[in-house]
Amino acid sequence: MAEFPKGIKNLINAFERLPGIGPKGATRLAFYLLNTPKAYVEDLASCLIKMKTEIKICKSCFSVSEQDICSICQDNRRNKAQICVVERAIDVMAIENMGDYKGVYHVLGGVINPLEHVGPDELKIDELVQRVKIMLTDEKYLNCNLEIILATNPTMEGEATALHIKKRLEGLKIKISRIGSGLPIGADLEYADQATLCRALDGRRDI
């Protein structure tokens, strides 16, 4: 049985390590690239390297940025007294795409997950507490109502992380809220799972 030439085999192996790409998909991608113009493959390779060297982590909110402080934290039109706490930088983009949120963010860098050995110390929770404490002593925010919106995913780990952060912020003069959870728009009661349905009833609102 003949094998793939080494150059192709190495590329397939590299592709296979990406999430959602299996052996068949990786092979397909490698052979597709074999037949594309060299310029595109070089562009892809340089984009990869550039992304890794050019992208920084914002020193204020830990989201992705081109500068030391990201464009959202630098924007004076945003409400700095409203901080939305999310798991990852990609969640920032999801909320931004909505176009409705005018506050700022705080990216934790993950969730508490004992099975994968991720404890609170691995996340930017200390930094969040510190950030809030500094804001509370800052004259600028004297007359503002500080609000922390805990927008970790409504999974077991996300809930646990939200609870942990709530405890850490207890006693501080701020409002802490959790994003709503229940049936997504367009869903059908008939097919909803019990946990979601239970949450939707708990979170019922007056209309």
Added chain:
Amino acid sequence: MAEFPKGIKNLINAFERLPGIGPKGATRLAFYLLNTPKAYVEDLASCLIKMKTEIKICKSCFSVSEQDICSICQDNRRNKAQICVVERAIDVMAIENMGDYKGVYHVLGGVINPLEHVGPDELKIDELVQRVKIMLTDEKYLNCNLEIILATNPTMEGEATALHIKKRLEGLKIKISRIGSGLPIGADLEYADQATLCRALDGRRDI
């Protein structure tokens, strides 16, 4: 609405051009790579460039190779008098993985597809006819029965290409065959489409 930093946006755009990867998948890949070690991303980038520079096209069968002549064409244990004609190099690997075929290959580089402006001249058909003619005058193959197995895909374009090649090889003292087509192993008559069922009946064999 904030936008992704340019470095990430460029990488997402580059990923989106790959087959089977949409905007969501491309974004997911880019953010995944943001959190992986720099070494892996550099490895992926160098694999891409190396693949494009190191991989050559075999001068005999037009499959992928590390040298001018691929390992299959160089292998003296293979039956050079049996040539399996396939559309793409990846098809060579599919047949090789089976482990049963002991002949050699000829890669066309595609199929005749008028809708995409691919005519017989864009494929390695002239090269195949030439290859067969040279073999017929070669003393080495005097006592061999030359066989050409047309293994293009059983699609409309693949069938048309196989027919075209058959016509081009007409009159030469060789055996020309087409890979069998019918129900795949494990299939169910109930769910088979009419064209496949029709082909399965046509291709029935004595047992």
